Amino acid sequence: MHIAEGYLPPVHAAAWSVAAAPFVIHGVRALNREVKAHPESTLLLGASGAFTFVLSALKIPSVTGSCSHPTGTGLGAILFRPPIMTVLGTITLLFQALLLAHGGLTTLGANAFSMAIVGPWAGYGVYRLLRRSGVPLMVSVFFGAFVADLSTYCVTSVQLALAFPDPSSGFLGALAKFGGIFAVTQIPLAVSEGLLTVLVMRLLIQSSKGELTRLGVLLSGGRGAKDATGTEGTTAATGAAGEQDGTKEAVAR
Amino acid sequence: MLPIDAAAHSSRWRRRHPCEKAVLGLGLTLCAVSLPAWPGAPLVAAATLAVLLGPAGVAPRGLWRAFRIPLGFCVTGAVPLLFQVGGAGGFVSLAPDGPVHAGQLLLRTSAASLGVLLFAFTTPVSDVLPRLVRAGVPAPVVDVALVMYRIGFLLLDTVARVRQAQAARLGLAGRAATWRSLAGLAATSFVRAFDRAARLQSGLAGRGYDGTLRVLVPRAEISRPFLAATGALLAGLVALTLVLERFLS
Secondary structure (H helix, E strand, C coil), rough: CCCCCCCHHHHHHHHHHHHHHHHHHHHHHHHHHHHHHCCCCCHHHHHHHHHHHHHHHCCCCCCCCEECCCCHHHHHHHHHHHHHHHHHHHHHHHHHHHHCCCCCCCHHHHHHHHHHHHHHHHHHHHHHHHCCCEEEHHHHHHHHHHHHHHHHHHHHHHHHHHHEEEECCCHHHHHHHHHHHHHHHHHHHHHHHHHHHHHHHHHHHCCCCCHHHCCEEEEEECCCCCCCCCCCCCCCCCHHHHHHHCCCCEECC | CCCHHHHHCCCCCCCCCHHHHHHHHHHEEEEEEEEHHEEEEEEEEHHHHHHCCCCCCCCHHHHHHHHHHHHHHHHHHHHHHHEEEECCCCCCCCCHHHHHHHHHHHHHHHHHHHHHHHHHHHHCHHHHHHHCCCCCCCCCHHHHHHHHHHHHHHHHHHHHHHHHHHHHHCCCCHHHHHHHHHHHHHHHHHHHHHHHHHHHHHHCCCCCCCCCHHHHHCCCCCHHHHHHHHHHHHHHHHHHHHHHHHHHH
């Protein structure tokens, strides 16, 4: 999924870096505001980033028989929101390039655009849309992670097709070629990541309610809390956590 | 610790200023990407290998282990260029210049990856991050990256141990068990990460934490002879590539 070092022509590498820059700057500003308001958040955000880094190192079984690793962008965006996830994802990509020889520095902008920007925003958008429509939490989490993973690969296919248009059919042919190659492994992997994210979220609701509440994923519904969309938070009916243990909780976002 | 970072901490060039190594490693990478793949990339790759195995003193075995990862990506990434979609040859056929383009891409990515590895094998991330503040990166971002770097290794150790324990309890014996174990592993990482952050926060609060993480950075002076040699090497590579390209064409 990571575009390797030197794979993109210099102009493309520079262009994708320029395209990613506004989102990264927006994320950095959000992070700055958060840290200024709550200095102790530095450690929490660092822990969140480390979790993202470790999550992307987990091997998940693929339908094709091989193994791959989750992007972690869907879960990250749901837990930490897309602007913060953009910064954490970019730092994670930098660490992967320097510590694991995975990805690259000249391709950091392109990889950040697909994995740290489009993936989190698309996944989070779908998650929010489904939650607003009253879709159950775990279904929303599944589709959020699924779309985040798949959109990452779609953007990577576009990036590769733009860099290497097909000699016969141009950009569209190259898009079909790269997209077709990715589809064989990535659609099953996106399903796998969605399932894994649901399992992880279920465990987190059981074991880390305090952290999820602090992150704003869960709110205490008994106090009439409002969710991030501005709608009145409901009680256990809206959250799987509440359904599981009988406590009054609402899913904030 | 990850092998590349462990090698960087014990590197012969550890005490050199990261700026010097960045100019050399990233300069070679930029040369690999910008110069014509033939003959530029082989020349850059040869020069980088000579520096890595010579003055930088990187162990060949460790270098190969790290290099084979990007090499695998380079090879699989070059394969699609061998084919074309549509045209007279059918829906999918061999591209006329496919082998040439794939070969050039393979050379370019291999040489560029070696340049980054030169920087990574000689410069620990912990030496680079604190200096980024001077380069204009906002301090909170650097602080978050520092915490990520330090907690990340501990989490990776935890993940390895938990996975070992899961395997010993037949947690990876079947597909369903593997999924359960993986979910448990990810959830455990989350819990451990936040637990460690909370304990770090308590410890730092007791020491007057004001939101800034101050760390000691080993002092190092930028060596002008090193930078001059780097400039000469890069200029020589550019000149040699352009001369050879004319000669070969």
